[in-house]
Amino acid sequence: MIIAERKPFQEIKEAVAPFEKILIVGCGTCVAICLAGGEKEVGLLASQLKLALGLEGKRPEIGEITVERQCDLEFIRPLCDFIADYDAIISTACGAGVQFLGELCHMKPLFPALNTTFIGVNETVGFYTERCRACHNCYLGVTGGICPVTMCPKGLLNGPCGGNVQGKCEVDPARTCAWCDIYERLEREGRLGQIEKILPLHPHDRTTTPGAVIHPAYRRRYGGHE
């Protein structure tokens, strides 16, 4: 899932301070799970803004609504009429959700409440770690299910750098070296042979932004975008 963190409150407050009617739109999927932008966090942000702006003598009207996913038109289209009543929108979605919502309410100032950080996993409550860089060319089948692009800070494809000390990463000694992990797992599985071959340069052309994917079944319909 997408992991995000809330922006410093001061930054959000300064962005919306000039407006009198502010709508905070939450997102109920990834950012709700990582406790950054779901319904509860929307409520918390609304209360904080009311208090902080109140101390400055302002009495803004702050609306709250949370949809299932802001990255899906099906869920945000019904917001159109609702948005019309407000001067400014705060989105607590990831960067994708904020932009998709923005396309819908393009006449309103829109502000993100989160910094989107990475694609990761929910290790345990409140602890999320990165697993995928969305590199368009998954190596996990070759590298024993451990991603060298993400788990090695240098993204090295052909083995460890010379900086790991006793199997710990040069960049963060608290972490194990991704390539030591890859080697150990494949050795245990008797599959070391598959990393003896030199992996070629990564095809970065595929990661040219903004990316687009058309499902094979829909190529005829959206062929113009291929």
Added chain:
Amino acid sequence: MSKLKEALEAGHFPLVAEIKPPKGVARDGWLSPVSDLKGKVAAFGVPDNEHARMKLSALAAAVLVQQAGGEPVLHLACRDRNRLALESDLLGAGALGLENILAVSGDYVTLGDHPQAKPVYDADSVQLLQIARGLMAGHDSADLPLAGNPNFFLGAVLIPEAEPLGPQLLKFRKKVAAGAQFFVTPPIFDLDKFRRFRESLGDQPVKILACVKVVSPEEVAQAATGQHRKVYSLPAAVLQELAGKDPEETLLKGAAVAGDLLKKIRAEKLADGAYVKAQGRSDLLARVLEAAGV
């Protein structure tokens, strides 16, 4: 042809002395090892933004070494360049007559003095060696032909004290397959460990330059407080010799230690040559060579 390559192939146990390109454009001081020692060492190592700290371009520094009469070993780090820049710099090196290339990944940017810089690593060191091989064969990494091929003597890094060793040996085999002809180790202080490593490595179709280093007082202080985090060990006996001295004395004693190690490595034929790091200081380099009987 690379004099370093010739000396290695002839079994002359050549030495490479590392110089330190400055943070700035000053030409005095850092080039003095070249004029002072060019008769005694085969080549001069030119680090590329070593420890991710921004310095004078290694390519420019290598040319200045050449102009001063020395043969450079140009380090090329994957950290700071994409494949276009790596290839372009390799062609530049080739056109300027620089043959010795040491392909390195490069310490990560957050460890250096520009921690917010974008780390590149478009190629890793294995792929960089392949790229250089390709250029020597007349084509770039996009398989496009060159107008004139460069000639390189390609090197890479080998970590004898790596734990676990398996992943490093995997990388070593790939580097050899990718075209590395010589390898440079991190500093060697524990000869027993290095001896065991050489025995386990067996005969290889490459040349190995063992690094000897004049330890800095900072490193001694780190080791004394248990904060020494390097890919090589500093044995207690070495630390004991270096501890409790003022900084300059530490360096002088460190030069004697490095010289002694160099002498033993050479006498025992534990390597094909040596790479000497002495803070880039001419006087310390000379002391190491003197202590080693060079």
